[in-house]
Amino acid sequence: MSEVLFVPGAGEVEDLSAAELLALARSRKSAEDRAAADLLDVAARWADLHPPESIHSAASFTVPGSQHEEPIAGEGAPLVAEFCCAELGTVLGITSTAAKKLIGQALELRHRLPRLWAQVQAGAVPAWRARVVADTTIHSTPPLTVEAAGFVDAQVAAVAGRVGSAQLDRLVAETIRRYDLATADPAADPEDGYLHVDPRHVTVDTDDVHYAGTMRIEAEVDIADALDFDRAVAHRAAARAALGSTESLDVRRAKALGDLARTQTALDIAGLTAEAATADANEAGDLPAARQVVIHAHFDASFSGDTTVFGPTGRMENGRRLVLLDQIRSWCADSRTEVTITPVIDLNSELTAQGYKVPADIREQVQLRDRMCVFPFCSRPARRCDVDHIVPWDDDAHAEGRPQPGPATTSNLACLCRFHHRFKTHSPWRYAMVAPGVFEWTSPHGHRYRRDHTGTTDLDPPHPPDVAAPPGIPRPRRR
Incomplete structure (x- = not known):
């Protein structure tokens, strides 16, 4: 006789014992893993419905900017129509880029890593583990051939996907050597078994601004450069302490990094008193500004007589984070700082241009209003977007004596990143x-979304839960 299982509601969870809660957690995790595996299968099947041939069936000729066939997985995986990723992404509540990544990983697993794909679909390997492997084989440099990807697949599947990132990198490097994929490079050591790739970089994460007004910097440099940098930062941090700074060593080192960024104009303050350094800075009129501050920050303001009173907190466009007025003051207070103040723009006024081209003042107004690309779930900042005519501009309207249906006016303009503009x-x-x-957006399959400065809202009615709920746990006895 089969045991009757049930899925408890929110109120009934409070009555469960510790053992029953653990059983519930296990069943929910199992359901989550099953759903993730199913989603990979759905993504691959979605790609099957949108092969490159679907582009040509949708249009009889190609025009500049139209979609093209795109390889989003490795050699041997099928190509897909470029625009197919966006609709799947909006249904899932993710960006078009994230949807493309999901579809690419699904195709990579199904076509180039079939053993791992089978283990995912059988529930032996979590989908997230398999996606990490697929992402690594997709972006290998140089690209892995079908045979090389098959070798990686066999090794990873043999351990049921339990491979760490470092082990995976070594496996891919060994695969590149085994299949002789590395490009001849006289600087590479043929005996080390690893692909010679120059890893040096300096990355400033301008899209992630901390609420404290900081950004993260990541760098990979030569050993000698790294040691020189460490000595320079330590020296400048010590100099700040000698000048009377009571800040922590970490803060002084962080500020020293800013000093190094302005090396060509920063003053050598080693051995100087704070007063001497300030006087020297005031006399150095021939030096260019050491810091140029162009801040797009928005604060509420009121008037007290002839004085403008700003609120203590505002919003930074870059990173869309909270910023304190005191932070702005401190950024502008350092010596030899050039501050650019942009005029206040009324976002409620309707501005209109005479022709198709959007002038700078209207572009600025639209960017400030929209803040980001207005396509559902897209997060690209408005200042890196095109300004789109919502109703297209008609070049023939004036010549034919018709009113312009798509004027360059505030109410007919919106920010779209280049991909979503196309x-x-x-x-x-x-x-x-x-x-x-x-x-409000409408997809080809009739799904509707509202996008505003708070984000994206799905306007479709919620779907009822699946009839076949995942296995639960026995109903607890009431006392």
């Missing part, structure tokens, strides 16, 4: 501005 122009997706800065 996407809107060359696909069946349509959108309209229903209020200032509020946009």
